[in-house]
Amino acid sequence: MARVLLTTVCREPAFYDYFGENAPRRLRWRFRMPRRISFGLRFLRQNLPGLEILEYPTPQEFSKALKKGWDVVGFSFYLEETNRILRMAEEARRAGVAEIWAGNYGALTPSIESNWDAVFSGYGEEAMAQRLGQAIDHLHHPPLVVKFSLPGGWPFPLGVLFTARGCSFQCTFCQTTVFAPKPKAIPLESLETVIRFYRGHGVHYALILDENFGNVPHHAEAVIDLLARYGMKWVVQSRVDLLLKRFDDWAAHGMEGAMFGIESFQQDVLKQIRKGEKAEAVEELVGRLHRDGLYAHGYYIIGFPSETPDSIRADLKTLAALKLDTTQITVVTPHPQTQLWNELKSGYGITETDWAKFDTKHLVWQHPNCPPGSLESLLEEGFELCYANEWRGRVWRKFLARRRAQHDLSSVLAGALQARWGDPKRLPYFLPA
């Protein structure tokens, strides 16, 4: 078999931390979850054991790895990492690597296609197996443990689960519409194996990162039964309408919180972006999550073409009034091959040429009402409002009250020890027999 190394972007210099990117810069006491493992690469490694993977290396580690000699080096990356990946690809070619592959969302950019010998669009296990002359009978879910820290630093492990991958909705801004438009369930037996691994290693909380949990309804129901059978608590990513529809049942089966797209409070904007949600539904969902003491994590976008700095400022106040535990705020960003890309390109012009700015924190197109720099400032204002001084005390009180009500402080206390499974070197690729 060809010698294949799959890797990610080099860390620069620290690991990416989603919670750091979605909080005011000044905030030190916040959630932390440094990205130390690549979920996509671990799926590939689990299902194609002949591959080698290298996750978020330092530049020195990457150069050293290249010296081992590879037939293929493949890069898994996101759009904003493109420049750095192109430099890594050049280095690999100079080191004599015959083929360079690209995968993950960053590989969907047509203008950089000529840099790759193969592009894997979507979840790539089967396509890669085919390319390597292999076959995959059943997809296996790898153990994916991450170290999550509460404000103040207390760590505990989260077991990441993908129960189905892809989404059948057609939101105009979302690259999943191109990457994986048909949701595909991960086999239940494989999920059971990984859940058993989590329980056996003191991991009591699952983070379900499906693009849209519940999009394959019968499978989602079987999954929550499975989680309940193993006594796992879980936080789930899904749509507001699905969460509201299944709220009581999911809460009765161990749901500890939800992550959901708000996107906008303006019904005309939700219609434009084909979100298919009612603006007022968010308030109902957040009210129910707070009432039950469950974690509430919302995704919000500023800078749609019809918005102005004043309208955005007013909506950010509405957003802050929801008192979410975590608020992600992003600037409207066109991603290649989405409907939004075409609309913004033809209607206003995409002006930015530096891919690093397509990180959803910068304005990269010609906005009709918001001058350059204004959305970046509004982003900071929004974070300041959502993480005002009372935020820390509020999330701690909610968290502790819930743990007490669940008689569940011990699993969090023990979490500091079990969080060691979040160390990439300790976390196995393969499950024990």
Ligand code: SF4
């Ligand atoms: S529902 Fe979520 S994952 Fe699905 S297309 Fe819309 S934004 Fe993307």
